[in-house]
Amino acid sequence: MKKIIFILLSVLFCLLGFGQGSQPERVVNMDTARNLTVINSSCYLFIDSEHVESPASVLNRKFKPLAEVVNSRYIAPQLVPATYYLKFTLRNDSAVTEKYYLYPGKVYRFFQLFKEEGGRLKALPTTGVTTGFIPFTVEANKTTTYVLQARFFKTPFNDIQATIVAPHLLGSYQSRMYNTLTEKKVVGIILSGMLLMMIIMTLLNYFITKKIEFLYNSLYSLFMFLLIFWTTYLGFHPGWFKGIFLSYIDMFLLIVGTVFYILFTRHFLESYIRYPRIDKLFKYEIMALLALLVVFSIQHFCFDNYALELLAENIIKIAVLTAGIIYIVLALVQRNSLLNYLAIGVAIQVFCYIISLGLTLFHANPTPLITSPFFYFELGVICSVLFFLLGLFHKNRQELITNIKEQEALKMEAEKQQFENKLSIYKAQQEERNRISADMHDDLGAGMTSIRLYSELAKSKIGKESIPEINKISSSADELLNKMNAIIWSMSSHNDSLGNMVGYIRSYATEYLESAGIEHNIIIPERLPAIEVNGTIRRNVFLVIKEALQNIIKHSGATKVSIKMTKEREGLALIIKDDGKGIDFNNIRPYSNGLTNMKKRMADVEIEFSIRNNDGTEIMLYKKTM
Structure with missing residues (x-):
């Protein structure tokens, strides 16, 4: 019984195998096919992994249906370096030779189209x-078998999409392929534009500041711009440059x-x-990345093991x-604030890279x-x-704040030096004033006192007989001595206070009015x-008050005088008032300079001067102190 069952199964398998082996290859009828036809279902494939076959011998090999050999969207990495022979048969029942274009897929680095004639x-x-x-022709009223010999670039995006395109549709098909705006293309264009603006901005910063870090950042942005722009642009552009870019240039741009x-x-x-330490x-990171780039380049250009190259590429990532x-x-x-800005940007970048690498390793649909x-x-x-810009x-x-602080410090130092210089000059002047006042007091004062004493002695010796010249000498010496004492008082820096000035003026006014x-x-x-x-202020104020008191005695006919100092809201006021006949502003002697000099002296020291009639004459001096 078991033998019978075995024999029946063997016969069944033989019949199935014969049926499959004798199944004729599919032929694409170009008269019934559309002007744009995907012929993958009618294509047969032979993969020469060892590169030992030639066009003369490959027809003797067993071609399998494309769907049986390539059952995923992209070619498996271990099969990428192989030589591919894609066979398809076309029939032209029309009376004229037809021209078509073959689009085999995206990233081929080499292909050669053959036509079968007489078994060769x-x-x-x-x-x-x-x-x-690839342009080619199909002869009239013939069935022709074609074989495409091809090799792929070393990329993970190799596929076979055999498509026959009629010449009158080639332009529209290419335009639709190149110019169709997808979400990925729109995002890529927008991000490329953003990077381009950042490149321009960092280059301007470099030309303005001459800081090398801006040049390095602009070069980084340039390489990333080229990577994103060309990847976006070449997404739907088949051809040789796309293969070169995806197989090597993109990794070169990423590493550099x-x-x-x-x-x-x-x-x-x-x-x-x-x-x-950092x-x-x-x-070390720079040296490691450059070493990996050298290894990757050697592997790419000198060896044919794409699986190993892909491993090296993932190691680099x-x-x-x-x-x-x-x-x-x-x-x-x-814990540096500047470092944190860059670190946040790098952290987001690392997170996105991890997602990108994970999607690549798990072969996620990139569409x-x-x-x-x-x-x-x-x-x-x-x-x-973006975080670099922040x-x-x-x-x-921070640099602006630091520069401002440095400039303020330099300014303060310069002002301090200027103040110290002025203070030194002021101290020197004060010392010189004190020396001159001391010399005047010691020498001129003593001399004037002697003249006064000698004139008084002369008067006492003369007796009752009065000599006007001696009296004039005595009074002049006395007046000159008072003036010299006022000058000495105004020059001495020890008297530079409000209290001292008020005390001196009160003493002078009391003595003068009493006399x-x-x-x-x-x-x-x-x-x-x-x-x-x-x-200067003390001297001018004293001379104005002295002039005022002299005018009261000479011209006012007053019997009472009041001198009053008051504290005002923003300063001090000194008021000199008498009960005399007042001042007639319309009858001032034309060559009298007393009132003019008083106003000028107060204006020189920025003290307000006013004079008016108020039951006598009232003079007010006002000085802001706040």
């Missing part, structure tokens, strides 16, 4: 490597851009001065992430924006640059403010 492959003139579209970002960070934070780590994580940890340890690995990469780059604003603000036989009343506040009054 004949090479056709093949162009379109740079555009991705990261190196420039680390160089920017070193100079922006001045880590070589402030944080030597600076040493930055140097992990190394970049590790550098970012170390940067964040160092920022948390250092939707939310699952596109490159979208998260773009988002991380923009966030890092850090730049913070640093410029003239005029009743007087002097009222001074008990507590005078401690105000410094220099010699």
Whole structure:
């Protein structure tokens, strides 16, 4: 029984295998096919992993339906380096030779189209490597088998999308492929524009300040701009340059851009001065990234093992992430506000990179924006640059505050030096005034006192007989001595106070009015403010009061005089009032300078002067002290 069942199963498998083996290959009828036709279902594939086959021998190999060999969206990494032979058969039932274009897929670095003739492959003139579209013809009333020999670039985005395009639809098909605005393309264009503006801004900062960190940041932004812009632009552009970019240039831009970002960070934070340990780590990161770039380049250009190259690429991405994580940890340890701005940007960038790397490793569908690995990469780059701008604003603000403080300190130092110089000059002047007043008191005072004494002695010896000249000498000596005492008093810096001036004026006025036989009343506040009054002010005030008292005695006919000092709201007032006949402003002698001189002396020391009739003559001096 078991033998019978075994025989029946063997016969069944043989029949199935015969049926499959004898199944004819599909033929695409170009008369019934549309002008734009995807022929993947009618294509057959042979993969030469060892690169040992040639167009002369490949027809003897077993081609399998494309769907059986490639059952995922992209070619598996271990199969990317192989040579691919794609076979398809077209039938043209029309009476004329038709021209078409073959679009095999996105990122081929080489392809050659062959036509089968008499059991052998004949090479056709093949162009379109740079555009991705291969022109060819299908002869009239013939069924022709074509074989496309091709090799892919080393990218994770290789696919086979065999499409036949009629010539009159080629332009519209390419335009739709190149110019269709998707969410990814719109976001890429917007982010590219933002990066371009940041490049211009940082370059302007570099040309203005000549600080090398702005040049490094602009180079970082430039490399990221090129990476994002070309990835966005080439997303739907097949051709040779796209393959070169996706297989090598994008990784080169990422690594070199990261190196420039680390160089920017070193100079922006001045880590070589402030944080030597962090600076040493930055140097090690730069050397490690450059070493990985060299290894990646050798692997890419010298070896054909794409799986190993892909592993190296992922190691580089992990190394970049590790550098970012170390940067964040160092920022948390250092607790520096400027470092924190950059660290926040790097933290967001690292988070986005992790999402991007995870989506890549798990082969997520990159078409939707939310699952596109490159979208998260773009988002991380923009966030890092934005937080750099915030850090730049913070640093410029701190530098501005520091510069203002330094300028204020220099200004204060200069003002202090100027004040000290003025103080030294003032002290020297005061000392010179004191010396002159002392010399006048000692020498001239003694001389004038002698003249006065000698004139008095002469008068006593003469007796009752009066000689006018001797009397004149005596009175002149007495007057000159009083004037000299006033000058000495005004010159001495020891008298530079309000109390001293008030005391001197009260003493003079009392003696002067008593000698003239005029009743007087002097009222001074008990507590005078401690105000410094220099010699010029004291002398001018004294001379004005002296002139006023002389005018009272000579012209007013007064019997009473009051001198009163009062504290006003913002200063002090001194009022001199008599009970005389007052002043006639319309009958002042034309050549009298007394009143004019009084006004000028007060104006010179910024004291307000006023005179009026108020039951006699009233003169008021007012000085603001607040």
